[in-house]
Every structure is written in structure tokens, then in C-alpha cells.
Amino acid sequence: MTEEIIIAGFGGQGVLSMGKMLAYSAIMQHLEACWMPAYGPEMRGGTCNVMVSISHDKISSPVLRCFDTAIILNQPSMDKFESAVKPGGVLMYDPNGITRTPTRKDIRIFAVSATEEATRMNEPRIFNMIVLGAYLSVKPFLGLDHVVEGLRKSLPPRNHKLIPLNEKALRVGMGLITQP
Amino acid sequence: MKGNEALAEAAIRTGVDAFFGYPITPQSEVLEYLLQEDAQKRTGMVVLQTESETASINMVYGAACAGRRAMTSSSSPGISLMSEGISYLAGAELPGVIVNVARGGPGLGTIQPAQSDYFQATKAPGHGDFRQLVLAPASVQEMADFIPLAFDLAFKYRNPVMILSDGVIGQMMEKVYLPEPRPRMTEFPEWATIGKKPGKERKRITSLNLIPLEHEKHNQKLQAKYRQMEAEEIRYEEYLCQDAEYIMVAYGASARIASRAVEMARAKGIRVGLFRPVTLFPFPAPQIEALSLRVKGFLSIEMSAGQMIEDIRLAVGKNQRVEHFGRYGGLVHVPEEILEAFERFYMEPHGH
Amino acid sequence: MAKVRGAIVVDTEQCKGCQVCKVSCPQQVIGMSGTVNGKGYYYAYMEHPEACTGCSNCGIVCPDGVITVYRVKEA
Amino acid sequence: MDIKDIIRPENRVYKKSDLLYDTTFNFCPGCGHGTIVRLIAEVVQEMGIEHEVIGISPIGCSVLLYDFFRFDVINASHGRAAAAATALKRVMPDRYIFSYQGDGDIAAIGTSETIHTCNRGENITIFFINNAIYGMTGGQMAPTTLTGMKTSTTPGGRLTQESGFPLHFTEMLASLDGTYYATRQAVHTPAAVRKAKKAIRLSLENQKLERGTSVVEFVSNCNSGWRMEPVASNQWMEEHMFPVFPLGDIKCEGKLIQRS
Incomplete structure (x- = not known):
């Protein structure tokens, strides 16, 4: 099994940390994982993306052109990465702020209204966890307990009190996907 | 991490x-x-x-x-x-x-x-x-x-x-x-x-030597x-080189990306291997020279306009063709374009 | 009353004849030789040895450390 | 009493330090460098720290410093002695570390390293030999060259509108909070030598206090660069250098000295 993912949005959405969570969770499940961020000005509020590879085998290239899954969180990323999904792959996006919905017919497309849900829950910070939860329900190869373990590993101890909230967000996300 | x-x-x-x-x-x-x-x-x-x-x-x-x-x-x-x-x-x-x-x-x-x-x-x-x-x-x-x-x-x-x-x-x-x-x-x-030891001669550390003959000797020692x-420190890694007809040479991140291109080529039935220098100095020239006697060509993959290729060419001499594929100025190759470049050089009937 | 007498020894081969000692001597003991040393310098020497008090001024200003100073109290 | 009776080991009151090799200094006749090197060796010997001291020689006239001292010495690259000194002291805090640098080394190319070393208050000693000229390379303008002074690169005399002003580098260093002691000395007369030697000793003793950097500037002559006889150069130094670079303490025990 090899799963290659791109998560793309803008800085501050938690794109990098979502990717980090995925990578950590995979390692908790004794898989190989590689996390390759687009670094630089992106970290300071511009567009931002991260490539995550998860596999049973040693990971070859950390840099990829085509992906099994694209998680798209803003319109510029949609424009850039819709075409990068492998035929038969998955495109998941948050419709908030998306002006042109994806049109490809050879891939599976899911919408997850994470921004809306996070606002409704009055917890805008857990937006990315809702998206991650949605992803886990589409690609259920990572166990939730491993994800929570990965969360514990990736969060500094002072933020461990937020773990229950994040876990809740993951569960909310898992029930939130719709196929447009 | x-x-x-x-x-x-x-x-x-x-x-x-x-x-x-x-x-x-x-x-x-x-x-x-x-x-x-x-x-x-x-x-x-x-x-x-x-x-x-x-x-x-x-x-x-x-x-x-x-x-x-x-x-x-x-x-x-x-x-x-x-x-x-x-x-x-x-x-x-x-x-x-x-x-x-x-x-x-x-x-x-x-x-x-x-x-x-x-x-x-x-x-x-x-x-x-x-x-x-x-x-x-x-x-x-x-x-x-x-x-x-x-x-x-x-x-x-x-x-x-x-x-x-x-x-x-x-x-x-x-x-x-x-x-x-x-x-x-x-x-x-x-x-x-670290301070002169009692009874021992003091030590000095310098790179200066004003007497040319002595300085030449120092240089000969270096x-x-x-x-x-x-002779002792060459390090390298070979991936699928055993039966390879073509060799991609890459180090660092390029080697990781090229290894994927090698796998993609193999899936198409093209026998390509990857040679990864781990030490760049000393450069694994003898190993590349040995490979050059039994393969049909080399492709140097670098995130540069072509620097390591000069060392590969020196090692290969006139034995084999050596081509370069580079992305640079901050761009990183993806495996697909490496394979495309390889096919352009070596698989097309009138490759240049 | 005890009189202080001094003397200096100049390493004439290492002396570069700069004369800094000569002008530092309060008793005008030091003169410059009429012949040169192996390096080609006119070196310092005690021109008036009887006047030397061994005050060490010449020794401590000598940039090349070529002067050794001796002093005794004469009974 | 015969001279022979005076010249006996028991009557010896001054001789060159045992911590200097018995080689001729490679300085020009009458050069203050020799006196300063000699004094450093004397102080190290008197303090009994020759097993705990590491000196750093620069680029320039004193590059061969390590040929003279019978204790450990290293040679740093041009201007970077303070950086090397920082590292030596950080990995061996119980050792005495000093650098010995000329005006070009410390106040031109090495300005940044020196300022930041003092600003961090590294517990080291910096000896700074200011002769207002580049001696080794043949008498070019230095940062401390006096206004109007002729050098091979200011043939008509230093013009401030072209080349700026003589840099008061020790005052700059003294203004930094990490600098604990800063003084300006000379070695051209016996009285000056005695004072300078005390300053050298204090600057090394300060390292044990761990209160910051000690800087000892020596206003010195360069009779070759200045194209003068040694004795005349010392007179010129008194008349022209001292008014611009007045001798005396600039900062003691971490406090700037007010001068009238």
C-alpha cells in the first residue's frame, strides 16, 4: 500500500500540521511516512502545501507530480492541483471560498464543509481536524487510535489539554462528507 | 523529525x-x-x-x-x-x-x-x-x-x-x-x-609557512x-544496477526522486539503475568507470545546470554517453519528468 | 653611604641599533658602537660604564630584549 | 669595583623573559611590537600561567608572534582573532585567552567580530597595537591613520572627506556593556612601559573575574611606515598621536572614566 497526498491551502489554515498529523499517525501504525512541505514565504501567510507519502515500503521520492489524494482548501490550490490527482484518485475540498467546483469525471470528489462546521462549533482552530476526519473516513487505512496517538506526539505537552477537542473534531469530520 | x-x-x-x-x-x-x-x-x-x-x-x-x-x-x-x-x-x-x-x-x-x-x-x-x-x-x-x-x-x-x-x-x-x-x-x-604541558614543548597551530620549500612539503603532505x-573513503549506493543497461546518477534529494523514476522505467520494462554517490569528494569514479564498461549510457540528475556531470564524464571517459537532466533555480524535479528526459535521450530512435 | 653600581650586557648580535635605550638612559651611559654586528647594525654598548646605576630603564624599553641589567650596592 | 664583579647572576635585575625563544624578533629596529611582545611574556611568566594561556596571533606584522612565545599559540585569519578567542574560551573557560591584533586587523577587517565579542562580554583579553598604518603590506592607510598623515595610499595626506576620520576604536569598544576594562598605553619610555605592564597584568587577571572583555590598546610607532628613525618616530608619536589617541584608562571595572 502506498498513499500519496497533497494538502494545499493558504498559510494559517493548519495545512502543514494536518500533514504532520497524518505522517505521525502512519508512523504510530508502523508504516513509513515522509512529509515534504513547501517552505518559505508560504509559512508567512501565502499559499501553502505539503506532500505526504505513506507506505508499507521505503519511500522513494518525497517530491511528486501526481497524487492519490488531494485535499484542497482554497481556490488557487484547486486550480493548481485538480489535475494532479491520479485517475481513480480522491479530491476532497472545503466548499468555503471555492468559486469553481471540480469538474473531473475520472476521480472521486468529496466536499467537506469544515469551515462552516468549525464556525458553528465556535472553534475555528479545529477546522483542519475536521478535514482530517473526513479524509480518514474516505481512506480508512489509519486507525483513529493511532491518529490520536500521533496527535499526542505532534502537539507540545502544553497543548495536550486540547486533544479531546481535536478528537471530537475528527469524529465530526468523519460524518461530514458529501459527494456533490 | x-x-x-x-x-x-x-x-x-x-x-x-x-x-x-x-x-x-x-x-x-x-x-x-x-x-x-x-x-x-x-x-x-x-x-x-x-x-x-x-x-x-x-x-x-x-x-x-x-x-x-x-x-x-x-x-x-x-x-x-x-x-x-x-x-x-x-x-x-x-x-x-x-x-x-x-x-x-x-x-x-x-x-x-x-x-x-x-x-x-x-x-x-x-x-x-x-x-x-x-x-x-x-x-x-x-x-x-x-x-x-x-x-x-x-x-x-x-x-x-x-x-x-x-x-x-x-x-x-x-x-x-x-x-x-x-x-x-x-x-x-x-x-x-590547550595550554603547554609542563616539561613539554609548546604547540602552535597555523596555516602560514613563509619558506616556499617547506610550504611545498606541507602541501605534498596534504x-x-x-x-x-x-583510496579509503569512497561511499556510494547502487539501486537496480546489477542488470542495468542505463544508469542514472544522482545524489541527495535528486537520488530519491530519481529512484522513483527508475521504478517507473522498470515498470515499462526499461532496464535502468540508479547510482548514488554518497561521498562527492572522494567521488566514486572507479565504480562509475567500471559500470561504464557494461552499460549503454548515463544520465546525470541534478538540481543544477550540470556540475556533477563533469566528474561523471571524467570517470567514464570516452567509454559511454553521459547526458544531463537538471531543474534549477529552486525548482525540484518530479519523477515523471526525469523519466521523460531519459526517454528523450535514450529511447527515441534519433536521440541526439 | 653605599653607592649603587650597575652594568649592562648587550646581546650585540641581536641588537638592531634603534637607540631607544640610549635616549632612555638617565645617566647617558649608552653609546652606539663604531662597528656593525653580523646583521649590519651599530649596536649599543656601555660608553660610560662608571655612571651606570643599574636602573633597568634600558632593559625594559628595549624592543628586542637584548639588554640584561645587573646591579650591586657598593659598600 | 670591576665590571666583572657586577656582572654576576646574583646581581641580575633585568633580563628577557624565559618564555621567549632565543630568536631575534622579526620586527624593524625600534618597533614597539617587540616591547609589547616582551611585556606579555614577562607578565605571563610572573603570573605563572604559561600552562594555562593560549595566545592568538593575527595577520600583519605580528603574524609570526608564535615564533617567539614558549606557550601555546594559534594563528587566526585576518580580523577573526576575536571569533577564534571566543570559541577557545567557551570550550576552555579555565584558560587565559588573548588575541594580539594590529589596527587593520582589529579596526578594519575584524570590526564586526571584535565588537560582537566585546558585546557578549567574552572573558578574554584583546591587545590592540595601533600604529596608524599598515606596516606589513608597506605603509598604507589604516583606520587609525591621522588626518593629514601621509601614507602610500594617502600620498597627499589623509583627507577626511575622502577617507573618513581616525577611528577611536577602543572608545567604541569601551562603550559596549560587555567590555569590562579598556585602556590605552604606550611603550616608548621606561615610565610608559611600567604602566603598560601593569595594564597587561590587570587585563589578564580580569579573566578570572568573569566580568567581561578587557581591551588594552598600545599606541605604537612604525618607523618604517612613517619613514623615520626609531627615536624620532617616538617623538613624533608623542607630538602627533597622543593628542588624537590620549593615553590612560578609558573604562575600569565596567565604568567609563570621565575625562575632562
């Missing part, structure tokens, strides 16, 4: 005595990690944010004079500033480890990854007739593993050793097994200037050292 962080943690575990560094993207995590992890408290390691890269390398020089394990880390423009100091280390025969998490140049260039410092690292890290050992990690694991290796080599040869990484390897995260902790040194080499490195 990020490559940069793994390298920093390995430095603590290797019992490094001193780290001197100045922030620069994409390697700032090294200095940050050492200070956030309080390396000074963990092992007594001296960690200092310096006023410039020039100061950093000269501090490495100072600590090396005391026989300590000293290192610095920077990225391309910062390494340029260090070149004088690296030359002094080599001239005075001092051990030191310099990490270059390379970015695109020339000039201020870009903060994106590149391999355009190959010439600088392997041919001209500074003025004068000298060489430094160059290790090129291709994974986060090697970022960690090469720290103890680099110090072993630096002390074995009393010579600077460079770890030539790039923004991809420095910034990416992978699973890593950290090296076993080594104790800090308590005994120092006999050549170190050259002998470099020949010994070429």
Missing part, C-alpha cells in the same frame, strides 16, 4: 563540543533546535548564535584548535562567506564539520532547494590546493547518521568535512533512528593547543592525505 532537526539531535548525541551558527533559510531549525533543546544543559555543548557566518567558521577554527568537536551549519550564501575559514582549517590541518543545506543561487537566489553548490563543495570550497570530504545525505536518517561519521572522518584526517544537503532533505520529515549517545571527549589530541581519502 525534520532533516535539520535530526541533524541537530544527532549533534547532541554525538557529543559535539561546540556549534556556532547564524540563521538562514532553509537550515535555521538546526540552531533553533539546539537552543530549544538546551543542548548546553544536556551535554555541556557550547551553542552560540554568532554575528555572521564568518564569525561562525572562525569559531569552529578556534574550538578545533582546542581539539574539540566543533561544527557549523548554513545555506549557500553563508557557506560562501565561510570559504576563507574552511581553507584555514584545511591549511592548519584542523577537524571541523560544515553543513550546507543548499538553496538556489547565484547571489541571494532563492530559499528553495538546489544542488548548485556541488562545484563549491567539491572543487573550490576556498583558496589554495586543498580538498574537503563531502558527504551527501539522501534521507532524514542520513542527516542524523552522517554527523558521527563526519566527525570520525574529520578527526581521522584532521581536515574539514562538509555535509552537503539541500532544502528538500533539510525540510522534510521522515522516520529516523537516532544514533546511540556518545560521551563528550575528555582527552584531547596531542596537537591541540595531497597525500587527499589521495588516502580517495
Whole structure:
């Protein structure tokens, strides 16, 4: 099994940390994982993306052109990465702020209204966890307990009190996907 | 762990005595990690944010004079500033480890990854007739593993050793097994200037020699050292080379990306292998020469306009065709375009 | 009353004849030789040895450390 | 009493330090460098620290410093002695570390390293020999060259509108919070030598206090660069250098000295 993912949005959405969570969770499940961020000005509020590879085998290239899954969180990323999904792959996006919905017919497309849900829950910070939860329900190869373990590993101890909230967000996300 | 962080943690575990560094993207995590992890408290390691890269390398020089394990880390423009100091280390025969998490140049260039410092690292890290050992990690694991290796080599040869990484390897995260902790040194080499021992002659460390005949002798001694490195220290990795008809040659991040291209080629039934130099100096020329006698062509994959290819051509001589495929200026190849380039060169009937 | 007598020994081969000692001597003891040493310098010497008090001024200003100073109290 | 009766080992009151090799200094006749090197050796010997001291020689006239001292010495690259000193002290805090630098080395190319070393308050001693000229390379303008002074690169005399002003580098260093002691000395007369030697001793003793950096500037002559006889150069130095670079303490025990 090899799963290659791109998560793309803008800085501050938690794109990098979502990717980090995925990578950590995979390692908790004794898989190989590689996390390759687009670094630089992106970290300071511009567009931002991260490539995550998860596999049973040693990971070859950390840099990829085509992906099994694209998680798209803003319109510029949609424009850039819709075409990068492998035929038969998955495109998941948050419709908030998306002006042109994806049109490809050879891939599976899911919408997850994470921004809306996070606002409704009055917890805008857990937006990315809702998206991650949605992803886990589409690609259920990572166990939730491993994800929570990965969360514990990736969060500094002072933020461990937020773990229950994040876990809740993951569960909310898992029930939130719709196929447009 | 990020490559940069793994390298920093390995430095603590290797019992490094001193780290001197100045922030620069994409390697700032090294200095940050050492200070956030309080390396000074963990092992007594001296960690200092310096006023410039020039100061950093000269501090490495100072600590090396005391026989300590000293290192610095920077990225391309910062390494340029260090070149004088690296030359002094080599001239005075001092051990030191310099990490270059390379970015695109020339000039201020870009903060994106590149391999355009190959010439600088392997041919001209500074003025004068000298060489430094160059290790090129291709994974986060090697970022960690090469720290103890680099110090072993630096002390074995009393010579600077460079770890030539790039923004991809420095910034990416992978699973890593950290090296076993080594104790800090308590005994120092006999050549170190740590205060004259009673009854013993005092020591001096310099790279200066105003008598040309003596200086030539000193240089001959250095050259002998470099020949010994070429005989003993070549490191490389072969992937699917056994039955290969074509060889891609790549190091660092390029090697990782090219390995995927090799797999894609194999899936199409093309017998391609990957040869990865791990040491860039000494360059695995004899191994490449041996391969050249039984394959049909080489493709050098670099995040540069073509630098390592010159060493490959020297090794191959007239035996075989050597082509280059590079992305540069901060762009990184993807496996698909490497395969496309390979097919363009070698699979099309009228390849140029 | 005890009289203080002094003397200096100049390493004439290392002396570079700069005369800094000569002008520092409060008793005008030091003169410059009429012949040169192996390096070609006119070196310092005690021109008036009887006047030397061994004050060491010449020794401590000598840039080349070539002067050794001796002193005794004469009964 | 015969001279022979005076010249006996028991009557010896002054001789060159045992911590200097018995070689001729490679300085020009009458050069203050020799006196300063001699004094440093004397102080190290008197303090009994020759097993704990590491000296750093620069680029320039004193590059061969290490040929003279019978204790450990290293040679740093041009201007970077303070950086090397920082590292030596940090990895060996119990050792005495000093650098010995000329005006070009410390106040031109090495300005940044020196300022930041003092600003960090590294517990080291910096000896700074200011002769207002580049001696080794043949008498070019230095940062401390006096206004109007002729050098090979200011043949008509230093013009401030072209080349700026003589740099008061020790005062700059003294203004930094990390600098504990800063003084300006000379070695051209016996009285000056005695004072200078005390300053050298204090600057080294300060290292044990761990209160910051000690800087000792020596206003010195360069009779070759100035194209003068040694004795005349010392007179010229008194008349022209001292008014611009007045002797005396600039900062003691971390406090700036008010001068009238």
C-alpha cells in the first residue's frame, strides 16, 4: 500500500500540521511516512502545501507530480492541483471560498464543509481536524487510535489539554462528507 | 523529525563540543533546535548564535584548535562567506564539520532547494590546493547518521568535512533512528593547543609557512592525505544496477526522486539503475568507470545546470554517453519528468 | 653611604641599533658602537660604564630584549 | 669595583623573559611590537600561567608572534582573532585567552567580530597595537591613520572627506556593556612601559573575574611606515598621536572614566 497526498491551502489554515498529523499517525501504525512541505514565504501567510507519502515500503521520492489524494482548501490550490490527482484518485475540498467546483469525471470528489462546521462549533482552530476526519473516513487505512496517538506526539505537552477537542473534531469530520 | 532537526539531535548525541551558527533559510531549525533543546544543559555543548557566518567558521577554527568537536551549519550564501575559514582549517590541518543545506543561487537566489553548490563543495570550497570530504545525505536518517561519521572522518584526517544537503532533505520529515549517545571527549589530541604541558614543548597551530620549500612539503603532505581519502573513503549506493543497461546518477534529494523514476522505467520494462554517490569528494569514479564498461549510457540528475556531470564524464571517459537532466533555480524535479528526459535521450530512435 | 653600581650586557648580535635605550638612559651611559654586528647594525654598548646605576630603564624599553641589567650596592 | 664583579647572576635585575625563544624578533629596529611582545611574556611568566594561556596571533606584522612565545599559540585569519578567542574560551573557560591584533586587523577587517565579542562580554583579553598604518603590506592607510598623515595610499595626506576620520576604536569598544576594562598605553619610555605592564597584568587577571572583555590598546610607532628613525618616530608619536589617541584608562571595572 502506498498513499500519496497533497494538502494545499493558504498559510494559517493548519495545512502543514494536518500533514504532520497524518505522517505521525502512519508512523504510530508502523508504516513509513515522509512529509515534504513547501517552505518559505508560504509559512508567512501565502499559499501553502505539503506532500505526504505513506507506505508499507521505503519511500522513494518525497517530491511528486501526481497524487492519490488531494485535499484542497482554497481556490488557487484547486486550480493548481485538480489535475494532479491520479485517475481513480480522491479530491476532497472545503466548499468555503471555492468559486469553481471540480469538474473531473475520472476521480472521486468529496466536499467537506469544515469551515462552516468549525464556525458553528465556535472553534475555528479545529477546522483542519475536521478535514482530517473526513479524509480518514474516505481512506480508512489509519486507525483513529493511532491518529490520536500521533496527535499526542505532534502537539507540545502544553497543548495536550486540547486533544479531546481535536478528537471530537475528527469524529465530526468523519460524518461530514458529501459527494456533490 | 525534520532533516535539520535530526541533524541537530544527532549533534547532541554525538557529543559535539561546540556549534556556532547564524540563521538562514532553509537550515535555521538546526540552531533553533539546539537552543530549544538546551543542548548546553544536556551535554555541556557550547551553542552560540554568532554575528555572521564568518564569525561562525572562525569559531569552529578556534574550538578545533582546542581539539574539540566543533561544527557549523548554513545555506549557500553563508557557506560562501565561510570559504576563507574552511581553507584555514584545511591549511592548519584542523577537524571541523560544515553543513550546507543548499538553496538556489547565484547571489541571494532563492530559499528553495538546489544542488548548485556541488562545484563549491567539491572543487573550490576556498583558496589554495586543498580538498574537503563531502558527504551527501539522501534521507532524514542520513542527516542524523552522517554527523558521527563526519566527525570520525574529520578527526581521522584532521581536515574539514562538509555535509552537503539541500532544502528538500533539510525540510522534510521522515522516520529516523537516532544514533546511540556518545560521551563528550575528555582527552584531547596531542596537537591541540590547550595550554603547554609542563616539561613539554609548546604547540602552535597555523596555516602560514613563509619558506616556499617547506610550504611545498606541507602541501605534498596534504595531497597525500587527499589521495588516502580517495583510496579509503569512497561511499556510494547502487539501486537496480546489477542488470542495468542505463544508469542514472544522482545524489541527495535528486537520488530519491530519481529512484522513483527508475521504478517507473522498470515498470515499462526499461532496464535502468540508479547510482548514488554518497561521498562527492572522494567521488566514486572507479565504480562509475567500471559500470561504464557494461552499460549503454548515463544520465546525470541534478538540481543544477550540470556540475556533477563533469566528474561523471571524467570517470567514464570516452567509454559511454553521459547526458544531463537538471531543474534549477529552486525548482525540484518530479519523477515523471526525469523519466521523460531519459526517454528523450535514450529511447527515441534519433536521440541526439 | 653605599653607592649603587650597575652594568649592562648587550646581546650585540641581536641588537638592531634603534637607540631607544640610549635616549632612555638617565645617566647617558649608552653609546652606539663604531662597528656593525653580523646583521649590519651599530649596536649599543656601555660608553660610560662608571655612571651606570643599574636602573633597568634600558632593559625594559628595549624592543628586542637584548639588554640584561645587573646591579650591586657598593659598600 | 670591576665590571666583572657586577656582572654576576646574583646581581641580575633585568633580563628577557624565559618564555621567549632565543630568536631575534622579526620586527624593524625600534618597533614597539617587540616591547609589547616582551611585556606579555614577562607578565605571563610572573603570573605563572604559561600552562594555562593560549595566545592568538593575527595577520600583519605580528603574524609570526608564535615564533617567539614558549606557550601555546594559534594563528587566526585576518580580523577573526576575536571569533577564534571566543570559541577557545567557551570550550576552555579555565584558560587565559588573548588575541594580539594590529589596527587593520582589529579596526578594519575584524570590526564586526571584535565588537560582537566585546558585546557578549567574552572573558578574554584583546591587545590592540595601533600604529596608524599598515606596516606589513608597506605603509598604507589604516583606520587609525591621522588626518593629514601621509601614507602610500594617502600620498597627499589623509583627507577626511575622502577617507573618513581616525577611528577611536577602543572608545567604541569601551562603550559596549560587555567590555569590562579598556585602556590605552604606550611603550616608548621606561615610565610608559611600567604602566603598560601593569595594564597587561590587570587585563589578564580580569579573566578570572568573569566580568567581561578587557581591551588594552598600545599606541605604537612604525618607523618604517612613517619613514623615520626609531627615536624620532617616538617623538613624533608623542607630538602627533597622543593628542588624537590620549593615553590612560578609558573604562575600569565596567565604568567609563570621565575625562575632562
